[in-house]
Amino acid sequence: MSNEIGEFLKSLRKMRGLTLVQLEKISAVSNSYISQVENGHFKPSPDVLAKLSKALNANFFDLMVKAGYISTETKRDSMDKDFVTNMISQLSFDNKKAFISYFDLNYNKGVLFPSSRFEKQELKMKELKELGDIEELTESTITDFLITNFNILADMGDFLRLLRIHRGLTIDELADKLNVDRDEYVNSENNLDSFYALIHHYSEQIGAILNVGDFSKWYSEQKFSAPKDKVVVNDDESFGEKRSMKEETNKTEETFHIENIFSLKNLSINNRLLTNTEKEKALQILKLIFEES
Structure with missing residues (x-):
C-alpha cells in the first residue's frame, strides 16, 4: 500500500x-x-x-x-475558464429556474453591494423581467441568461450552491461532511459573503470536499478573473429578433462604504464574530484615525 x-x-x-x-x-x-x-x-x-x-x-x-x-485532475478542471459555464449548462432545468429565483430574492432584499455593482444587477434584473414569467421561459433562454449574467448576479453563496449541486452533494451530505448543523449550513449558503464566519472556519475543507482547493480563493479567481466583455447571441424566439447582449465594461473601481461593512450582521475577526458594540467601537476608531490624517 x-x-x-x-x-x-x-x-x-x-x-x-x-x-x-x-x-x-x-x-x-x-x-x-x-x-x-x-x-x-x-x-x-x-x-x-x-x-x-x-x-x-x-x-x-x-x-x-x-x-x-481527491484528484489533482479535478482541481485543474475546476480552474478552467469555462468551468462555471459548463456547470450552469449541466444543471437541471428546475435548478436553473431556482437560481433565477435566488437572484430575484437577493435583489428584492436589497443586499448591500458597492453602488456600481448594484447598478449592474438592477440592469440585469430588468432585462430578466422583460423576458416574461420564469415559468413560461424556455430552458435555452434561462441557460443563456445565467451564463451571461451569473458573475454579475451571483454572490459567494450562489457559487457554493452551484458547485455543490455540480458535485452531486445534497445540503445534508455537505453539512455532514463539514460536521456542522444542517440549519447553520443552509443559513450560510443563503447568506454567504466574504465576511461570513463559516468561510473563515471551513474554506479549505469546503474546497477539498468539492475538489477546488481553498474555496474562497477559487471563488475569487472565478468571480473576478472572468471576462468583462462578452457577447452572447440568443436564438430563442422569446427574445424577438436575434440580438446580441454585450456586457458593459465598468472601468471605474468599485467603492465599498465602511459603514455598510460594519452594518453586516455577521462580521468576524480572528475567527470570532464581533458584537454590535465592538463593531461600533471599531468604526469610531477608524473614523478618528482618518480624521487625524
Missing part, C-alpha cells in the same frame, strides 16, 4: 523541526496516531488532515490529494 501521505507528513514535521510530542500539542492529534500514519499503518481522516494542515502550516488540499481523497 502506498504511504505517500505518511511520508509527506513526516517530511513536513521534520522540516518544521517538530517532534511527535510537539506536533501532538499543537494539533490535538495523539503522537502515537501520527507515528502510525507516518509509518503507513493508518490513513488519516479528512478531519485529522485538517488539524495537521493547520499545525504544520500545510495546504489542506495537497494533503487530501496525497491521502487519495
Whole structure:
C-alpha cells in the first residue's frame, strides 16, 4: 500500500523541526496516531488532515490529494475558464429556474453591494423581467441568461450552491461532511459573503470536499478573473429578433462604504464574530484615525 501521505507528513514535521510530542500539542492529534500514519499503518481522516494542515502550516488540499481523497485532475478542471459555464449548462432545468429565483430574492432584499455593482444587477434584473414569467421561459433562454449574467448576479453563496449541486452533494451530505448543523449550513449558503464566519472556519475543507482547493480563493479567481466583455447571441424566439447582449465594461473601481461593512450582521475577526458594540467601537476608531490624517 502506498504511504505517500505518511511520508509527506513526516517530511513536513521534520522540516518544521517538530517532534511527535510537539506536533501532538499543537494539533490535538495523539503522537502515537501520527507515528502510525507516518509509518503507513493508518490513513488519516479528512478531519485529522485538517488539524495537521493547520499545525504544520500545510495546504489542506495537497494533503487530501496525497491521502487519495481527491484528484489533482479535478482541481485543474475546476480552474478552467469555462468551468462555471459548463456547470450552469449541466444543471437541471428546475435548478436553473431556482437560481433565477435566488437572484430575484437577493435583489428584492436589497443586499448591500458597492453602488456600481448594484447598478449592474438592477440592469440585469430588468432585462430578466422583460423576458416574461420564469415559468413560461424556455430552458435555452434561462441557460443563456445565467451564463451571461451569473458573475454579475451571483454572490459567494450562489457559487457554493452551484458547485455543490455540480458535485452531486445534497445540503445534508455537505453539512455532514463539514460536521456542522444542517440549519447553520443552509443559513450560510443563503447568506454567504466574504465576511461570513463559516468561510473563515471551513474554506479549505469546503474546497477539498468539492475538489477546488481553498474555496474562497477559487471563488475569487472565478468571480473576478472572468471576462468583462462578452457577447452572447440568443436564438430563442422569446427574445424577438436575434440580438446580441454585450456586457458593459465598468472601468471605474468599485467603492465599498465602511459603514455598510460594519452594518453586516455577521462580521468576524480572528475567527470570532464581533458584537454590535465592538463593531461600533471599531468604526469610531477608524473614523478618528482618518480624521487625524
